[in-house]
Amino acid sequence: MTDAQIIALFWDRDEEAIRQTHAVYGQRLHRLADQILRSPQDSEESVSDTYLKAWETIPPQRPAFFYAYLAKICRNFALGRLEMQSAAKRNAQIVELTREMELSIPDPAHQRALEGDQIGELLNRFLATLSRDNRLIFLRRYWYADSVAEIAARYRISESKVKTQLHRTRNKLRNYLAKEGITV
Amino acid sequence: MTGKDLFEGLSHIDERYIEEAETAKSISFPWLKVGAVAACFCLLLCAFFYGNHAQSETLPDVENLLQIPPAASIPPSETPTESISVPNQGPVSEVPSVILRVEQMTDEGFVGIVAELVDTDVFDLGMELNVVLPQHTNQNIIAEADSEFKSQAVDYKGVCVLVRFISYDRDTNTIVAEFVQEKG
Numbered sequence: 001m002t003d004a005q006i007i008a009l010f011w012d013r014d015e016e017a018i019r020q021t022h023a024v025y026g027q028r029l030h031r032l033a034d035q036i037l038r039s040p041q042d043s044e045e046s047v048s049d050t051y052l053k054a055w056e057t058i059p060p061q062r063p064a065f066f067y068a069y070l071a072k073i074c075r076n077f078a079l080g081r082l083e084m085q086s087a088a089k090r091n092a093q094i095v096e097l098t099r100e101m102e103l104s105i106p107d108p109a110h111q112r113a114l115e116g117d118q119i120g121e122l123l124n125r126f127l128a129t130l131s132r133d134n135r136l137i138f139l140r141r142y143w144y145a146d147s148v149a150e151i152a153a154r155y156r157i158s159e160s161k162v163k164t165q166l167h168r169t170r171n172k173l174r175n176y177l178a179k180e181g182i183t184v
Numbered sequence: 185m186t187g188k189d190l191f192e193g194l195s196h197i198d199e200r201y202i203e204e205a206e207t208a209k210s211i212s213f214p215w216l217k218v219g220a221v222a223a224c225f226c227l228l229l230c231a232f233f234y235g236n237h238a239q240s241e242t243l244p245d246v247e248n249l250l251q252i253p254p255a256a257s258i259p260p261s262e263t264p265t266e267s268i269s270v271p272n273q274g275p276v277s278e279v280p281s282v283i284l285r286v287e288q289m290t291d292e293g294f295v296g297i298v299a300e301l302v303d304t305d306v307f308d309l310g311m312e313l314n315v316v317l318p319q320h321t322n323q324n325i326i327a328e329a330d331s332e333f334k335s336q337a338v339d340y341k342g343v344c345v346l347v348r349f350i351s352y353d354r355d356t357n358t359i360v361a362e363f364v365q366e367k368g
Contacts, residue, residue: 064199065200068200079195102186127198129202
């Protein structure tokens with residue numbers, strides 16, 4: 001079933017929409033949540049919450065990119081659950097990812113508070129400046145929480161190449177944020 | 185703003201980037217760029233070696249068209265007949281010729297556009313050439329075509345001339361003429 005057909009089911013308030021969404025995207029959403037949470041039970045709950053949220057928001061939404069729409073919801077739920085986990089239980093990889101992203105902040109000690117959507121808008125503009133290949137590697141790492149090895153295998157390049165590209169992109173992000181006046 | 189804020193802020197990026205990172209299965213950067221660089225390098229090598237085979241001579245002092253002595257004064261031994269190498273035909277045994285349409289008179293001769301290929305395909309039709317007239321160009325033939333020409337700086341713009349040349353410098357698109365005759 002195509003995305004358009006599934007979305008039409010949502011609009012018709014036909015519960016078959018949930019079953020079809022699960023059939024087409026369930027596995028991928030589960031994997032995305034698990035990359036963040038490293039807990040099958042928590043991941044399953046995040047995915048279930050995602051279906052419910054989709055049901056509540058479609059309509060009026062009619063997403064142009066259905067999987068991306070679902071993945072965003074799922075990621076947000078997973079991150080929310082991560083907050084609730086104890087420090088000891090938190091996914092070591094996510095801790096590592098946030099530490100890596102810290103390297104892109106020009107001056108962490110003097111930052112003005114930004115809302116999530118403001119940061120998102122900043123990042124959108126930054127992502128538009130990247131080449132497609134660099135953007136893919138960056139988002140697979142920091143959006144999809146793939147490991148370096150997984151990214152290297154996905155694109156059939158060396159892990160060294162992945163690390164080099166990530167390092168360069170983080171530097172570019174730091175320079176971009178500095179230029180945007182993130183440092184106060 | 186912290187690394188965590190950045191990491192979470194990614195949840196607000198454009199869905200098309202999320203979709204792109206999920207659906208793209210390959211990266212073109214490594215192979216295309218390496219291949220393109222290799223191809224450029226090969227082209228440069230070919231151009232270098234081919235260019236070294238083409239002869240370019242130091243241009244003699246040139247005089248105004250009006251003061252060029254007769255061709256009879258040219259010692260035959262000083263007329264290189266094999267200085268031009270034609271890409272598809274190899275070195276020519278006779279002095280090649282080309283018909284040019286005079287575009288502009290210069291102190292050294294004139295600038296002409298290739299109007300017709302006679303016995304060499306070194307040039308392309310429509311190509312611009314700088315024509316340098318050596319001291320020993322056959323002034324008489326030109327004088328016969330237009331007796332006023334040898335005493336005035338007549339503008340021959342638009343006139344087609346047959347040029348027999350003794351050398352061709354590819355770098356400057358300059359030919360040294362042995363003989364120039366108005367075609368009428």
